[in-house]
Amino acid sequence: MPVRLYLDAPLTEGALLTLPPEPSRHVQVLRMQPGDDLLIFNGHDDGVEWLAEVTRMGRQDVDVRIGASQTCHRELPRTVVLAVGMPANERMDALVEKATELGARGMQPLQCARSVLKLSGERAEKRRAHWQGVAVAASEQSGRTRVPLIEPIRTIDAWLAALPAEPAPGEVRHVLSFAPDAVQVKDLPADARHITFLSGPEGGLDPREEALARQRGFIPLSLGPRVLRADTAPLAALTLVGALG
Structure with a gap:
């Protein structure tokens, strides 16, 4: 597959564009030359990517000509959002990368009572921007068009309080749980088009947080008898939904 690049800009056939600094560096590192082919997507036009050709290699920037568009179908048929108690160290980087590859539509990083990673202010925004860059790179690599x-990082209390009290038609909310009344992924309603999975950090959600989630329409969901890591559980749920089609 040709090199794929994400550009947050309108794309039209025949347009000549100078790539922003980060994509330009990517092309230069790969030692591409005028006449080499690329694939470009902008994330705005669902299921569409554009052929492109390198026309100039500068010292600091790269010019490309946009070619014909082509349609592709690589997104999940259901919209899945992961609301995750942020795991510590570099595990959040890997979680963002793999969730992108598996088709997540969005991620909500959360600070919970048992969170090890604590971020606020400028540090929080820098980490969010870093994770957004990880998602861009994973989308480029995996062939996604979104x-x-x-x-932005939020506390679980603030995030839950901001949600509508009841899920919308076609929406389901699940909190990953070992509760006795937890349902299975195979029991997802066939008409569920938007799914939100809530999962805790290391140590899981505390009982108060899980109770608050239930009050906001989150149904406990079991992933089996084994205890999964904070960065494994949401990926397992996402994978199972992808297998359902």
């Missing part, structure tokens, strides 16, 4: 939106 880039998942990484939302």
Whole structure:
């Protein structure tokens, strides 16, 4: 597959564009030359990517000519959002990368009572921007035509309070749980088109947080008898939904 690049800009056949700094560096590192082919997507036109050709290699920037558009179908048929208690260290980077590859539409990083990673202010925004870059790179690599939106970091209490009290038609909310009344992924309603999975950090959600989630329409969901890591559980749920089609 040709090199794929994400450009947050309108794209039209025949347009001549100078690539922004980051995509330009990517092309230069690969030692591409005028006449080499690329694929470009902008995330705005669902299921569309454009052929492109390198026309100039500058010292700091690269020019390309946009060619014909082509349609492709690589997104999940259901919209899946992961609301995750942020795991510590570099595990959040890997979680964003793999969730993007598996088709997540968006991610909401959360600070919970048992969170090890604590971020606020400028540090929080820098990490969010970093994770958004991870999502861009994973979308380029995996062939997606959308880039998942990484939302600003919020506390779980503030995020739950801002949700509508009841899910909309076609929407389901699940909190990953070992509760005795937890349902299975195979029990998802056939007409569920938008799914939100809520999962905790290391140590999981505390009982108060899970109770608050239930009050906002989150149904407990079991992923089996084994205890999964904070960065494994949401990926497992996403994978199972992808297998359902």
